[in-house]
Amino acid sequence: MKLLYAPNSPFSRKCRVVIREKGLDVEEIITMPPENPPQLLAANPLGRVPAFIAHDGSTFCDSSVICEYLDQLPSEAPALFPAKGNARFAALSLAALGDGIGDAAVHCFMETRRPAEKRSHEWIDRKEQSILRTVDALAHMNLDPKSPLNIGTIAIACALDYVRFRLIHLSWQDTQPQLAKWFEETLQHPSFAATAPMP
Numbered sequence: 001m002k003l004l005y006a007p008n009s010p011f012s013r014k015c016r017v018v019i020r021e022k023g024l025d026v027e028e029i030i031t032m033p034p035e036n037p038p039q040l041l042a043a044n045p046l047g048r049v050p051a052f053i054a055h056d057g058s059t060f061c062d063s064s065v066i067c068e069y070l071d072q073l074p075s076e077a078p079a080l081f082p083a084k085g086n087a088r089f090a091a092l093s094l095a096a097l098g099d100g101i102g103d104a105a106v107h108c109f110m111e112t113r114r115p116a117e118k119r120s121h122e123w124i125d126r127k128e129q130s131i132l133r134t135v136d137a138l139a140h141m142n143l144d145p146k147s148p149l150n151i152g153t154i155a156i157a158c159a160l161d162y163v164r165f166r167l168i169h170l171s172w173q174d175t176q177p178q179l180a181k182w183f184e185e186t187l188q189h190p191s192f193a194a195t196a197p198m199p
């Protein structure tokens with residue numbers, strides 16, 4: 001099994017955390033989407049990471065799909081996607097917020113890389129407000145650092161660490177100390193420590 005990933009992609013990191021939490025044997029291949037490598041385009045015609053190639057050659061794209069595929073493979077570790085009911089939809093809903101933060105942060109960062117005259121400050125501002133509003137909503141959820149990880153908390157922690165890495169000026173930790181505590185403790189898991197963004 002192979003995961004095509006970019007080291008600083010929050011979506012790739014979700015998959016890399018799941019691989020470690022589940023103790024799976026997956027070859028991780030650094031892949032840079034802007035170069036359009038043929039292996040990536042074959043695995044994901046959208047040309048985005050993460051992309052996954054299974055034992056039998058089948059391919060999957062989108063981090064949520066890949067993570068759920070990984071979670072159902074044989075493993076001694078607990079499930080990261082609750083099987084059904086409220087617990088499942090709470091985790092999926094949290095994961096959607098994490099993915100939304102990641103998406104907004106990636107868009108902001110890409111916008112800052114455009115030439116100054118083509119950059120839209122309105123767009124950056126809209127995305128930053130979306131991130132800060134969602135951080136505020138998360139702060140009201142009182143996430144517990146002692147609770148076992150699930151796909152929701154994994155997605156949130158990956159996205160918030162990307163925000164810290166790329167949009168340091170947002171510094172939400174100062175205004176949300178409880179969420180910051182949850183975040184710092186979550187990053188202590190070896191699966192997160194081993195997959196941190198690379199400056």
Ligand SMILES: N[C@@H](CCC(=O)N[C@@H](CS)C(=O)NCC(=O)O)C(=O)O
Binds near residue numbers: 009033034049064
């Ligand atoms: N919804 C997708 C988002 C993936 C995504 O945005 N990947 C970015 C890197 S963080 C990418 O490959 N961008 C290159 C491009 O869009 O050309 C997922 O969850 O996997």
